[in-house]
Amino acid sequence: MDLPVPPPVKPMLAKSVKQIPAGDFSYEPKWDGFRSIIFRDGDEVEIGSRNERPMTRYFPEMVEAVKANFPDRAVIDGELIVIGESGDRLNFDLLQQRIHPAASRVKLLSEQTPARFIAFDLLALGDEDYTDRPFTERRAALEQALAAADAPVHLTPVTRDAKLAEDWFTQFEGAGLDGVVAKGLDVTYQPDKRVMFKIKHERTADCVVAGYRVHKSGPDAIGSLLLGLYNDDGDLASVGVIGAFPAARRKELFTELQPLVTTFDDHPWAWAKQEEGTRTPRNAEGSRWSGGKDLSFTPLRPELVVEVRYEHMEGVRFRHTAQFNRWRPDRDPSSCTYEQLEEPVKFDLGDILAG
Known part of the structure; x- marks a missing residue:
């Protein structure tokens, strides 16, 4: 060439x-x-x-x-x-x-x-x-x-x-x-x-913290928190993760979250037990993206609520990794539903492609 x-x-x-x-x-x-x-x-x-x-x-x-x-x-x-x-x-x-x-x-x-x-x-x-x-x-x-x-x-x-x-x-x-x-x-x-x-675009949403993955720096530091929202059927759906924390905060979070650690038997994502070590809660995600990494997670009782910043949704999930905004101890986890999310007005993609 x-x-x-x-x-x-x-x-x-x-x-x-x-x-x-x-x-x-x-x-x-x-x-x-x-x-x-x-x-x-x-x-x-x-x-x-x-x-x-x-x-x-x-x-x-x-x-x-x-x-x-x-x-x-x-x-x-x-x-x-x-x-x-x-x-x-x-x-x-x-x-x-x-x-x-x-x-x-x-x-x-x-x-x-x-x-x-x-x-x-x-x-x-x-x-x-x-x-x-x-x-x-x-x-x-x-x-x-x-x-x-x-x-x-x-x-x-x-x-x-x-x-x-x-x-x-x-x-x-x-x-x-x-x-x-x-x-x-x-x-x-x-x-x-x-x-x-x-x-x-940047918006906020209150999400349930349903689990965590450890950081690559060691087993006593949080790598990412798994987020969930309740759908119309009352099921906790996986919507994405947050993971940008300072090194010291990762270790503090690990300690703070230990009292909430539970088993998959008592978790909304109980089905993940049989896929532990191989898959993430995102059903559509495949090995070609994980590169052989262990995507298993530690389940937490869904009692903690966090407010996150996000850009927009791709289907039922955040399109990009969400960003931590603040903890919401005043929120009932059951109130964290999809209804809180802002829906953009539909626009004809064909008109944009036509210039």
């Missing part, structure tokens, strides 16, 4: 801010998928990931789409996404399932849950390296390069209107998007540097 910007390349990153910044910025939706830089040199196509590992073998349908829609020689930054069965929002769980070791399974999934590529930056075109050019020039060249592109390759919409970006922030969440990204108009492409800004 002979390109002015050869693989691998670490993508340019964004730093989190609380509000959409005003000024000389270009704003675009923040897609919820796999960040990917795609390299094409004639019939050669490589799909790079954020950690610089190629993902080409997992998305054979995208290789063909790139050949049909990209310029003959180009390096384009963007996001791989999968649309859910309903057709109206993104589905990150289905996207995760696309990373599978079996070639037969990869082929089947490429047909059942095909990916799409959302392009939002240009690193190279033909023999020209665009990384040292301002974003306005890169964007103009990207628009021209993909002017004739068709699904499943899309060009992300952009605006310089901060008010419209605020509307996108609110509306597009209903289609499963993650927030808004702001790029300085004169910013060059800087791999692995946080020179953009991202504004993501």
Whole structure:
């Protein structure tokens, strides 16, 4: 592969801010998928990931789409996404399932849950390296390069209107998007540097602490707390974890939680006893993500309530790891239900993809 910007390349990153910044910025939706830089040199196509590992073998349908829609020689930054069965929002769980070791399974999934590529930056075109050019020039060249592109390759919409970006922030969440990204108009492409800004949704929820996993530093330190919410049937459903604690606090938590340790026989997730040492309460999670790690947990009596910060839901679980906010000794665990969660207004994903 002979390109002015050869693989691998670490993508340019964004730093989190609380509000959409005003000024000389270009704003675009923040897609919820796999960040990917795609390299094409004639019939050669490589799909790079954020950690610089190629993902080409997992998305054979995208290789063909790139050949049909990209310029003959180009390096384009963007996001791989999968649309859910309903057709109206993104589905990150289905996207995760696309990373599978079996070639037969990869082929089947490429047909059942095909990916799409959302392009939002240009690193190279033909023999020209665009990384040292301002974003306005890169964007103009990207628009021209993909002017004739068709699904499943899309060009992300952009605006310089901060008010419209605020509307996108609110509306597009209903289609499963993650927030808004702001790029300085004169910013060059800087791999692995946080020179953009991202504004993501953040909410709070009161959850039941149902168990813990120990930290890699030792058996007397908490690695993560397992969270649950009660569903309409009165069952405690697993919704995610929190795990960002200072080292000293991990040891304190371990001591504090010991009086709540119980057996699986007396636990809402009693079924986990037979899978202890191999699985997590998340039924859909598989070994390809755990890398052989022991995902068993120590069950706790569901009496402790914690308030956590989260961005949005993916089905019945938090899309990302939640963040500790505060303990809620005033809350009855039985009151920690899904009803407290805010539901974003639905938005037509097709309208966003159409630009």
